[in-house]
Amino acid sequence: MNANPVSKQDQPRVVLSARGLGKDFSGFTAVNNVDLDVHHARIHALIGPNGAGKTTVFNLLTKFLQPTRGNITLLGTDITSMKPDRVARMGLVRSFQISAVFPHLTVLENVRVALQRPNNLATQFWLPLSSLDRLNGRADVLIDELGLTEYRDTRAADLSYGRKRVLEIATTLALDPEVLLLDEPMAGMGREDVKMVAGIIRDVAQHRAVLMVEHNLSVVADICDHVTVLARGEIIAEGDYRSVADDPVVRTAYMGSEA
Amino acid sequence: MSEPLLNVSDLHAWYGESHILHGVNMHVNQGETICILGRNGMGKTTTLRTVMGILRKRTGEIRFAGHDLMATPLHRTAHTGLGFVPEERGIFATLNVDENLMLPPKVAEGGMSVDEIYKLFPNLKERRNSPGTKLSGGEQQMLAIARILRTGARCLLLDEPTEGLAPVIIDAIGEVLTELKSRGMTVVLVEQNFRFASRVADRFYLMDHGQMVMEFPVSEMEVRREELNQALGV
Amino acid sequence: MMTIFGVPTAALFGQLLVGLINGSFYALLSLGLAVIFGLLRVINFAHGAQYMLGAFAAYLLAVWLGLGYWSALILAPAIVGIVGAAIERTMLSRLYKLDHLYGLLFTFGLSLTIEGTFRYFFGAAGQPYAGPAALQGGVNLGFMFMPIYRGWVVVASLIVCIGVWLLIEKTKLGSYLRAATENPTLVQSFGVNVPLLLTFTYGLGAALAAFAGVLAAPIYQVSPLMGSNLIIIVFAVVVVGGMGSILGAIVTGYMLGIAEGLTKVFYPEASNIVIFVIMAIVLILRPAGLFGKDA
Amino acid sequence: QVSDDVVKIGILNDQSGVYANFGGRYSYEAALMAVEDFGGTVLGAPIEVVTADHQNKPDVASNIARQWYDTEQVDSIMELTTSSVALAVQALSRDAGKITITTGAATTELTGAQCSPYGFHWVYDTHALAVGTGGALVEQGGDTWYFLTADYAFGYSLEENTGNFVKAQGGEVLGSVRHPLASNDFSSFLLQAQASGAKVIGLANAGADTQNAIKQAAEFGIVQGGQRLAALLFTLAEVHGLGAEAAQGLTLTESFYWNRTDDSRAFAERFFERTGAMPNMVHAGTYSAVAQYLKSVEAAGTDATEAVSAKLHELPVSDLFAENGTVAPNGRMIKDVYLMEVKAPDQITTPWDYYNVLATIPGDVAYINPAESGCPLVTQ
Amino acid sequence: MAVKSEPIATETIDVLPNASGVRTVLLLVLLAGLLVAPFMLYPIFVMKLLCFALFAAAFNLLLGYTGLLSFGHAAFFGGSAYFTAHAVKEWGWSPEFGVLLGVAGAAVLGLIMGAIAIRRQGIYFAMITLALSQMFFFFCLQAGFTRGEDGIQSVPRGQLFGFIDLTNDINMYYFVLGVFLLGMLMIWRIVNSPFGMILKSIRENESRATSLGYSVARYKLAAFVMSAALTGLAGGVKALVFQFATLTDVAWQMSGEVILMTLLGGIGTLIGPVFGAGLVVTLQNYLATSDFPVTIITGVVFMVCVLVFRRGLVGEFYASKLGRRLGFNPEN
Numbered sequence A: 001m002n003a004n005p006v007s008k009q010d011q012p013r014v015v016l017s018a019r020g021l022g023k024d025f026s027g028f029t030a031v032n033n034v035d036l037d038v039h040h041a042r043i044h045a046l047i048g049p050n051g052a053g054k055t056t057v058f059n060l061l062t063k064f065l066q067p068t069r070g071n072i073t074l075l076g077t078d079i080t081s082m083k084p085d086r087v088a089r090m091g092l093v094r095s096f097q098i099s100a101v102f103p104h105l106t107v108l109e110n111v112r113v114a115l116q117r118p119n120n121l122a123t124q125f126w127l128p129l130s131s132l133d134r135l136n137g138r139a140d141v142l143i144d145e146l147g148l149t150e151y152r153d154t155r156a157a158d159l160s161y162g163r164k165r166v167l168e169i170a171t172t173l174a175l176d177p178e179v180l181l182l183d184e185p186m187a188g189m190g191r192e193d194v195k196m197v198a199g200i201i202r203d204v205a206q207h208r209a210v211l212m213v214e215h216n217l218s219v220v221a222d223i224c225d226h227v228t229v230l231a232r233g234e235i236i237a238e239g240d241y242r243s244v245a246d247d248p249v250v251r252t253a254y255m256g257s258e259a
Numbered sequence B: 001m002s003e004p005l006l007n008v009s010d011l012h013a014w015y016g017e018s019h020i021l022h023g024v025n026m027h028v029n030q031g032e033t034i035c036i037l038g039r040n041g042m043g044k045t046t047t048l049r050t051v052m053g054i055l056r057k058r059t060g061e062i063r064f065a066g067h068d069l070m071a072t073p074l075h076r077t078a079h080t081g082l083g084f085v086p087e088e089r090g091i092f093a094t095l096n097v098d099e100n101l102m103l104p105p106k107v108a109e110g111g112m113s114v115d116e117i118y119k120l121f122p123n124l125k126e127r128r129n130s131p132g133t134k135l136s137g138g139e140q141q142m143l144a145i146a147r148i149l150r151t152g153a154r155c156l157l158l159d160e161p162t163e164g165l166a167p168v169i170i171d172a173i174g175e176v177l178t179e180l181k182s183r184g185m186t187v188v189l190v191e192q193n194f195r196f197a198s199r200v201a202d203r204f205y206l207m208d209h210g211q212m213v214m215e216f217p218v219s220e221m222e223v224r225r226e227e228l229n230q231a232l233g234v
Numbered sequence C: 001m002m003t004i005f006g007v008p009t010a011a012l013f014g015q016l017l018v019g020l021i022n023g024s025f026y027a028l029l030s031l032g033l034a035v036i037f038g039l040l041r042v043i044n045f046a047h048g049a050q051y052m053l054g055a056f057a058a059y060l061l062a063v064w065l066g067l068g069y070w071s072a073l074i075l076a077p078a079i080v081g082i083v084g085a086a087i088e089r090t091m092l093s094r095l096y097k098l099d100h101l102y103g104l105l106f107t108f109g110l111s112l113t114i115e116g117t118f119r120y121f122f123g124a125a126g127q128p129y130a131g132p133a134a135l136q137g138g139v140n141l142g143f144m145f146m147p148i149y150r151g152w153v154v155v156a157s158l159i160v161c162i163g164v165w166l167l168i169e170k171t172k173l174g175s176y177l178r179a180a181t182e183n184p185t186l187v188q189s190f191g192v193n194v195p196l197l198l199t200f201t202y203g204l205g206a207a208l209a210a211f212a213g214v215l216a217a218p219i220y221q222v223s224p225l226m227g228s229n230l231i232i233i234v235f236a237v238v239v240v241g242g243m244g245s246i247l248g249a250i251v252t253g254y255m256l257g258i259a260e261g262l263t264k265v266f267y268p269e270a271s272n273i274v275i276f277v278i279m280a281i282v283l284i285l286r287p288a289g290l291f292g293k294d295a
Numbered sequence D: 001q002v003s004d005d006v007v008k009i010g011i012l013n014d015q016s017g018v019y020a021n022f023g024g025r026y027s028y029e030a031a032l033m034a035v036e037d038f039g040g041t042v043l044g045a046p047i048e049v050v051t052a053d054h055q056n057k058p059d060v061a062s063n064i065a066r067q068w069y070d071t072e073q074v075d076s077i078m079e080l081t082t083s084s085v086a087l088a089v090q091a092l093s094r095d096a097g098k099i100t101i102t103t104g105a106a107t108t109e110l111t112g113a114q115c116s117p118y119g120f121h122w123v124y125d126t127h128a129l130a131v132g133t134g135g136a137l138v139e140q141g142g143d144t145w146y147f148l149t150a151d152y153a154f155g156y157s158l159e160e161n162t163g164n165f166v167k168a169q170g171g172e173v174l175g176s177v178r179h180p181l182a183s184n185d186f187s188s189f190l191l192q193a194q195a196s197g198a199k200v201i202g203l204a205n206a207g208a209d210t211q212n213a214i215k216q217a218a219e220f221g222i223v224q225g226g227q228r229l230a231a232l233l234f235t236l237a238e239v240h241g242l243g244a245e246a247a248q249g250l251t252l253t254e255s256f257y258w259n260r261t262d263d264s265r266a267f268a269e270r271f272f273e274r275t276g277a278m279p280n281m282v283h284a285g286t287y288s289a290v291a292q293y294l295k296s297v298e299a300a301g302t303d304a305t306e307a308v309s310a311k312l313h314e315l316p317v318s319d320l321f322a323e324n325g326t327v328a329p330n331g332r333m334i335k336d337v338y339l340m341e342v343k344a345p346d347q348i349t350t351p352w353d354y355y356n357v358l359a360t361i362p363g364d365v366a367y368i369n370p371a372e373s374g375c376p377l378v379t380q
Numbered sequence E: 001m002a003v004k005s006e007p008i009a010t011e012t013i014d015v016l017p018n019a020s021g022v023r024t025v026l027l028l029v030l031l032a033g034l035l036v037a038p039f040m041l042y043p044i045f046v047m048k049l050l051c052f053a054l055f056a057a058a059f060n061l062l063l064g065y066t067g068l069l070s071f072g073h074a075a076f077f078g079g080s081a082y083f084t085a086h087a088v089k090e091w092g093w094s095p096e097f098g099v100l101l102g103v104a105g106a107a108v109l110g111l112i113m114g115a116i117a118i119r120r121q122g123i124y125f126a127m128i129t130l131a132l133s134q135m136f137f138f139f140c141l142q143a144g145f146t147r148g149e150d151g152i153q154s155v156p157r158g159q160l161f162g163f164i165d166l167t168n169d170i171n172m173y174y175f176v177l178g179v180f181l182l183g184m185l186m187i188w189r190i191v192n193s194p195f196g197m198i199l200k201s202i203r204e205n206e207s208r209a210t211s212l213g214y215s216v217a218r219y220k221l222a223a224f225v226m227s228a229a230l231t232g233l234a235g236g237v238k239a240l241v242f243q244f245a246t247l248t249d250v251a252w253q254m255s256g257e258v259i260l261m262t263l264l265g266g267i268g269t270l271i272g273p274v275f276g277a278g279l280v281v282t283l284q285n286y287l288a289t290s291d292f293p294v295t296i297i298t299g300v301v302f303m304v305c306v307l308v309f310r311r312g313l314v315g316e317f318y319a320s321k322l323g324r325r326l327g328f329n330p331e332n
């Protein structure tokens, strides 16, 4: 496990924070009293046993679910009662645990759909489709960066699973988000893809905040600056990977023999 | 040696037009745990689904405990003693944990009782009245396995039971499998997690592009490590 | 004459009763719809046609075979149920893999075909059907005159509704049915004959509609189009109750029937649309319906 | 002188809905009989009859009529059961310069404000019904009324005519409730009528709607409770459909009864042979209308609309349907109408002999004086 | 090694070198046919066909490109017919403003109905639109200005722009044709626009579109209103053609009919609905005066379409070998 090169990275500062976050599902408390600070230019991992509430925390942060308790601040604005699309427009973008692309659009079109919004090319029903061509330059840069050039005109449905995840990250990055939330980005990927995606995440984190859920501990150990461990909806440990991994509470609750 | 419990020969299968299995040959003896290894998309899941009869566009031969499974309709297959735990787990959202557990009809004597099952999976007991899909991924996986244990199936087809699970839970599942083995259960396991697999399996198959390309007992594991790593792209 | 809010009690109770009777039909029909939807994810647009078929089966049994009401009450649903099952087996079952909208469109076509055929042979005008002799006449309740037959309709529909609800919520068969909705292949791989189960379900739903049809035959005329407008109201009932919720369908059916009856007393002009207005309000306040779980 | 070398008559009416028995296919049969009796040709040209079902929808009817005129050389359209349809087709035909003879619809509007120089109204109208049935019931002491009205032109017209008549006789109208055409369930409307306490519940509807209302009224004990039902438009066909048991004692108005004269009996027997039913006023009236139209074509020596209309207005009507009918300038054919009572089942000796004729109402009493009809064609 | 996954190889079919030429020719033939149609066929019939074709195409804008099945489009079609008829007949408006009022009315109705209905998806959406349109039906039944079962009859066609006499069927025809082409052009533009792209992506994956910052509900609503307005255009013109506005046009059977036209022609194809409408209208015309009820045939066609050729006529053609050689893409 090696520390990230700090050289060309921006300075860390808190961009997304949650205080006393809680969510009840008809009597069952899935998330309780979670305080979280996500920093710019850092990769923050959220780990924990299955059912700990990680996906739920994601849903709360991105407003796909409404928290029962607590509040959330994004870039200094209280977003506790906003709609998810609004939050996304403010720069908080997520990926999904189950891969989410637009299957019948080509890779290029997928990326352009994301680019359309910040470029104000979304509501124009009177313009021809070719008006979108001016987004191609930016889209191609992204596609190239993520190694999808070969597949530029392939329909997303025809991509392999790993590439779909990469494409998802590409569309996410197209929005140039301040904060990136990734739910198990490596799940179901081949080892090679894992390496590639880990590399990409490390790169993009140099200029934005990343919060990710991941079970693949070697990835966590490799690229994450900060780890929060969740169990039964509550935070049981926090810190860098080593200190968390050495924590006996964490070992019994989560890591088992693999630590 | 007597006839194997499950015998598959020259199995071909298709998803629509795409030919996925190209002549799979494999056998599993009574009481044995075998594990199918292979990279993503090589046809491991497809093999299980074809053997079970869920994927019906297939040719070849599948015999299980004296039954010709090629000719058995899907809803009779379970009654021959084969139990299937799918990759995506298949927990029913509209049923609660208890109902999910009780759902599969008993196909033979000798299954575990509900009490035994809850002893094995205390988490589930705690949530026995919650709707199935309100469980986390790991809880769902446990429930999916537990559900089949009740039916009295003699041979389990397990598709990546450790996928997305926390290490402690993986440990627990490993224990369950060991316990089942000691009771004489036959298991066909599909795994990517080889550390886990080598703990429970007796014999391995390596799958590549819809065929079994290698077969070896667990004892040869160490010898073949290098070869395997290469094949699996580690 | 006694009055409540300026409305004579006789009129009020009378309309309430009429509302309750309509509610009985709404409940029975929306129950059948909910059963089919809940398990097959098909919006059975042909439900109105099957209701009509029930009434016609009773009518034809009487005309051709001289069979009376009570035997029709058993036979007609059985016949329609079997026809429904056959349709499911041969045609509808091919659509499960597809978008659920195709089920809706198919049954829509089915209802047009059935209604068109009956219209062709019997004309759009109604045929009279005699109710059971034992239930003729009425009782004077003091505040109003209640036809005995209509009282029977309310009782019969209640019994059937409760029976079906118990079947689905409390039996093993019910849990198979519910599980099969979500993942039929898996349930089948557990050793349950799912296609048969689905066929049975559709047959059951159709039979429920036909049962309502037989109940309706002596009250209304037996006519080919008797179900075609009713079905839309029943759709609204199901939406208000929460799609797929069996209990919701039943309770909402009665409630909306009564609400409609009350509207007839206090603001008759709105009685045709009151159910739709309620539906719109419910959708705004509780998109999943009164008894629906959040989707 | 005959356009397209054929005289083509269209019979347009409801053949599958609530009025299918009221006019329906039997009207077409009656028209065919008239053509056969006329000899099958006029002025050397063959006579053809076409027919269609308008499903009681004015738009469907207009489309068919338009197409008949534009592409199928139809010269005139008759029958036109359902007032909204009749009004639509009469207006369209007037623009197209074609003749219509309405035998099935009732509204007085056809010869009132919306009258047409080429439009004729042959058999009955809401005014005649009001005078006949309404008059009889008021006379018997039914001086407070509540109406159950079919929600379209015919219903309004019938309610209005009857209501005015009741008021003119010193009676009172307590209220009314409207129901859609082809209703299944009248119970809540009947309960409202019951609650009104009116002595007479006027059924301002027709066909199967009236049948249903009468049946359901029995269910709710309305007649037992002392109220009377007035079936304002009820004919032999509906009496037969409802059955003598349920219909007995009803008072109704028709402009024709098959068992009244030898001529009508003879026609009725022939009609029965072809259809299995005795004719009501619409069937007999359609026969009469077709026959009179053909006579007029012959007399005019052409099938040109202007000339034929002139003859239709001019020639007296004398046949098995009308003994001494005349056609007023507003298009109204004026003849006697009859007040009938449905016999009790045990009094019926001959099948279909359902009526006792209570009174004959002279045409000038039954129908609105043309000068007061509001029709702009009538020069005062 | 990475998961190796080649793009799924589709049967390779050479697109004819002059494919786009062939397509242009086809289009021109169609257009020429429409231009001379009133001299060969009964003009009223062709006008009816064009009105329904536009109706179906507008409906398809919603179903085919947004994935929303509305079972209540009759409300916009018939509603607009009422508005237009009333404005022209009672207020003496000229036909073009009458139609515009119809369009505006339909758009407002669409906004109201849409705002309620888009809260749910799939079948729920279909049923809710159905129920809401039925509510509108009863409103029309009772509102005074619609004249209940009688309908608004004898609607004057008037003078287009004050000088073109529309009572002449041929003049009327070219007016209808103009409106039709304009409507089709608008639909084509909407579908192939940046906005259309977002609609498509919403149809494919709604929550992903949300997470990219698109307010899904608003886009759907916008599509709904556009579809309603274009439907209103068809309805208003139809009222002028037939000089009639009745309950038939707002009844739910009408909504069913337009679905049939779209399904039969090909959901999600631009001209599929046009062909579907053509077939259905022709069939109805043919059967209108025969004994055999149209509904039986309609019903059977419905079932057959759903069971065996869901792509519809045009869709099947596109997907056929010839279609693909001509460069049509069954996906679009």
Ligand SMILES: Nc1ncnc2c1ncn2[C@@H]1O[C@H](COP(=O)(O)OP(=O)(O)OP(=O)(O)O)[C@@H](O)[C@H]1O
Binding pocket: B015, B016, B018, B020, B038, B039, B040, B041, B042, B043, B044, B045, B046, B047, B087, B192
């Ligand atoms: N429903 C389907 N339709 C078409 N092709 C499919 C389908 N399911 C799987 N495939 C293809 O079949 C091949 C084998 O898939 P399978 O799921 O059996 O792989 P696997 O070895 O289980 O991989 P994994 O480790 O990812 O689960 C893959 O190429 C996959 O793309």
Ligand SMILES: Nc1ncnc2c1ncn2[C@@H]1O[C@H](COP(=O)(O)OP(=O)(O)OP(=O)(O)O)[C@@H](O)[C@H]1O
Binding pocket: A025, A026, A028, A030, A048, A049, A050, A051, A052, A053, A054, A055, A056, A057, B133, B134, B135, B136, B137, B138, B164
């Ligand atoms: N909509 C819901 N209603 C009720 N309970 C829910 C709901 N969503 C999640 N839960 C419950 O909340 C808990 C946390 O679930 P969550 O999906 O957040 O877990 P997770 O940490 O992401 O697990 P995994 O790693 O297995 O995906 C689980 O016990 C789950 O059963």
Ligand SMILES: [Mg+2]
Binding pocket: A054, A055, A056, A097, B137
């Ligand atoms: Mg999760």
Ligand SMILES: [Mg+2]
Binding pocket: B044, B045, B046, B087, B159
């Ligand atoms: Mg797999």
